[in-house]
Amino acid sequence: MPFTKVPEYSAKHPKPADITYEYGTAGFRTIGENLESTVFRVGLLAALRSQSKQGQVIGVMITASHNHERDNGVKLIDPLGEMLQQSWEAYCSKLANAASDADVQSVLEEVARAEKIDTSIKAKVAYARDTRPSGPLLQGALEDGLEALNVEATNYGIISTPQLHYIVRCLNTAGTRAAYGEPTETGYNAKYGSAYLRLVEGKEKPTTLHIDAANGVGAPQVRKLAESINSPYFNIEVHNHDTETLGKLNIDCGADYVKSNQRQPAGVTLIPGGRYCSFDGDADRIVFYYADEAGRFHLLDGDKIATLVATSASVQTAYANGSSTSFIKDSLKLPTVFAKTGVKHLHHEAEKMAIGVYFEANGHGTVLFNPSAVTALTNATPTSPAQADAIERLWALRDLINESVGDAMSDMLLVETILICKQWTLADWDQAYTDLPSRLLKVVVNDRSVFQTTNAEQTLTSPAGLQDVVDSIVAKFPKGRSFVRPSGTEDAVRVYAEAATRHDCDQLAYTVAGAVFDKAGGRGERPAEFL
Ligand code: 16G
Ligand code: MG
16 A cells, blocks of 8 residues: 555654644745644655656745745645646645544545546655755655655755756756756756856946845855856855854845835945845845935836846736836837736746746746747748847747746846846836835735635625725825735735825825725734824
């Protein structure tokens, strides 16, 4: 029987009785020390997922991204480096919540039956973690899960989330026409680094790029990338690179801090004319920024990256600043569609386009070339040297982009390439449009599951009547826009607002948040009245 050893192994990683786990937008995420049983069980499920995919390699990443150091998380990566197929998320949650060790075995048997899995297939898993202190404990739990099901497992150590996505895709495409690269850290650096140099060499060299690595895994990894590129075209200075001292990860630094607070990270002094960017704790998000001559801070977020990169259709979420959407539609004259928050939703929309660009305002995104675009490129016969060069550059561009998932390092090289080719400063790039003032608030409610949305999360369908209230508030503000959605990562409801002025925007945000609190079971403190 394939699962007979499971209860014995499971007993080593007991589930806390009082916690209910949920595979959310980006996997499981909570206090690190509460995740031991969950990570063990994710190891078991990874084995089944691999068997359901005829023994292709499945990835397991242990990280909590931009969240606090005490948190941790775990998510599964499907064979082409994409997020776990959504229909399996329910299995993850069910297994994580199985009450007893015997129940863990029964849930596995149930999944194997439902998915008609041939459990005699050798399962293969590639795993890695970020720099968090709970990482080693959780890695041990994962390894027990993999051992219980006799998985062929490979530990890729401490790498960024997108690096593991890349490695999984490389492993499963090796030797095929879709081969993606060498499935190693060195292979990653060589692939992206050489594509970058192919695109920029011969142009004017850029000045130093200052990188805030959030005191996370991006710090050592971007240094290795720089060593591999080894060229004046990639001249970086890494800040917030302390991955050893406890209590520093993501604190007052990193992409999420910079985007949420609209200010530079601690540990970085902005000099006018200087060029700056921030990664998040697992290096799958990036935002850029600079100070103007008056010392004022300017943010170039995921929306700005999308408009820089977009030459084809693009996918945004409701959080995209209204100015960016107008710019894409009216100035670039490109179609843009909206998807629900979370990479998996954007990714699937972008896959439908020939060359699909997707970015969340928070700095997570990438570009996808669908098979028809790749075939067109393969079959293109140049009729002039200029055309041959253009085709060559498109191939290099494709090699520069991590298509499996948004990737701070690959996106950084992409932005640098475009800026170098256009000979643009960050301020030149920023000219495209001016963001409308925006505000994001959080409201804690008794039960966030009563919040249901449609229209890519821009319209509430439940609680009944609340959307009408929001609409009537929004109508009072020039260029006002606001939406309410339940968070997929926290037990809270988010309220986003934007309007023509900072004052209006804040008033709109707090009025909507107050209405949510009053009409839908607000808990704790009412969102402070804005006056
Ligand atoms: C996760 C998502 C991110 C999304 C955020 C929204 C991935 C890899 N990450 O961090 O894309 O913007 O959740 O969080 O999908 P929320 O639902 O709590 O607002
Ligand atoms: Mg992240």
